[in-house]
Amino acid sequence: MELRLTRINDEVFVVKDQIIQLDSRSIEFVKNLAIKNPRGRARICAHKSPEDSLHEMIIAIRSDSYIRPHRHKNKVESFHLIEGEADVVILSDEGEIEKIIRLGHENNFFYRLETPRYHTLIIHSDVLVIHEITNGPFDAEASEFASFSPSEQSDGVVQYIETLKEKVSLYQRL
Numbered sequence: 001m002e003l004r005l006t007r008i009n010d011e012v013f014v015v016k017d018q019i020i021q022l023d024s025r026s027i028e029f030v031k032n033l034a035i036k037n038p039r040g041r042a043r044i045c046a047h048k049s050p051e052d053s054l055h056e057m058i059i060a061i062r063s064d065s066y067i068r069p070h071r072h073k074n075k076v077e078s079f080h081l082i083e084g085e086a087d088v089v090i091l092s093d094e095g096e097i098e099k100i101i102r103l104g105h106e107n108n109f110f111y112r113l114e115t116p117r118y119h120t121l122i123i124h125s126d127v128l129v130i131h132e133i134t135n136g137p138f139d140a141e142a143s144e145f146a147s148f149s150p151s152e153q154s155d156g157v158v159q160y161i162e163t164l165k166e167k168v169s170l171y172q173r174l
Contacts, residue, residue, distance in 0.1 A: 040065030050138035069146035078112035084125035091118040094139035
C-alpha cells in the first residue's frame with residue numbers, strides 16, 4: 001500500500017489516511033530522510049495536528065544527531081524501539097548522569113518518562129528508529145533545554161557529546 005503523506009518540512013511528514021498502517025518501506029523512507037537531513041533526523045506523524053491530545057511518531061535519528069538535553073513539564077514520553085541501539089541518558093539539574101536506559105534488541109525495547117527530568121540520547125547504531133508517544137498539544141516553548149548543555153548551533157556541541165559519551169561509558173562500568 002502506498003503511504004500518503006503531507007510534508008510539513010524536511011523533517012516532518014504527516015500520514016493523510018484515517019487508518020494508518022506502516023511497513024518496512026515506511027521505516028526505510030524515514031531512515032533515508034534522516035540520513036539526508038542536515039540535523040540527522042526525520043519523523044512520520046500518525047497524529048494529524050500539533051493540537052491533537054495524543055502524538056504518535058515514527059522517528060529516525062542518525063548517530064551524529066545532537067538531541068540537546070531537555071525536559072517537559074506536564075508531559076509523558078515513551079519510546080518503543082523499532083531498530084538500532086541507543087542510551088537514553090537521564091540527567092540531574094546539574095547535568096550529572098542519574099540513570100541510563102540501554103535500548104537495543106539485546107536490552108530494553110521500551111522506555112517511559114513521566115516526570116520532568118532532563119534527558120538525551122546517545123545513539124550507537126548508524127540510525128535509531130523509534131515509535132514515540134507523548135501527550136499533546138505540541139508547544140515548542142514547552143521543552144526546557146538544560147542550561148548545562150550547548151545549543152544546537154553552538155561550537156561546544158561536539159565537545160559536549162564526546163564528554164557525555166565518556167561519562168556514560170564510565171557510569172556503565174560502575
